[in-house]
Amino acid sequence: MVSSKRNILLIAGTGRNVGKTLFACRLIEKLKCENELVCIKISPHFHELSKELEIISETDNFVIAKETSKTGSKDSNRLFRAGSKKVYYVQAKDDHLTEIxxxxxxxxxxxxxxxxxxxxxxxLMEPGLFLMINKKDNKNIKTRAIGYGKLADKWIEFNGENFNFTAENISFTNNEWKIKD
Structure with a gap:
């Protein structure tokens, strides 16, 4: 059963390096004075974590860590530096996302x-907003991403510098993410 989580804005992409984190950073920078945002970056890929991450929970199937450093080039550093109050980095196999x-x-x-x-x-859930990001002229879109694209509230194209949809078009009001009319 899919639960509704109106306070969550979910960002997915058609692959790696398509602008997901950059879009999130721009949204955080726009809203940081209005709300105390929390960011969660989830990766299905396991690798050694940096020493700046505070391990919160760890099993053979997932790791939940809290970012403690605004310096560095990792996506979690970038999200924290952009103004998110807290940033969590998660490594989890897809079949353990329910636990996350x-x-x-x-x-x-x-x-x-x-x-x-x-x-x-x-x-597992229906977020307040679900955004799919694709790099312009990307023809190598994963089958799973095409399926998610059909569920997206907005399909966003990234040309390497800018998006065809901006953070100014999104708001968080009454505990819910919305696209402004």
Whole structure:
């Protein structure tokens, strides 16, 4: 069963380096004075974590860590530097995303604005907004991304510098993400 999470803005992409984190950073920079944002970056790829990350929970199937440094070039550093109040970096196999969602439901209230970078979570919840980002002229779109694209509230193209849809078109009001009319 898919649950509704109106306070979560979910960003997915058609592949790597298509502008997901850059779009999230621009949105955070726009809204940071209005709301205390929390960001969650979820990756299905496991690798050694930097020492700046504070491990919150770890099993053979997932790692949840809190970013503590604004310096550095990792996506979690960039999200923190952009103005997110807290940034969590998660490495999790897709079949354990339910546990990840459950963890964050326990520590974050439904009033907390959350920006989450993950495609797989869309299978488990209906976010306030679901954005799909594609790099312009990308013809090598994963089959799974095409399916998610059909569920997206907005399909956004990135030309390497700018997006065809801007953060100014998004708001967080009444504990819900919305595209402005």
């Amino acid at each position: 969602l459950s963890y964050f439901e326990k520590i974050l209230s439904a009033e907390t604005p959350v920006i989450c970078e993950s495609g797989g979570l869309r299978d």
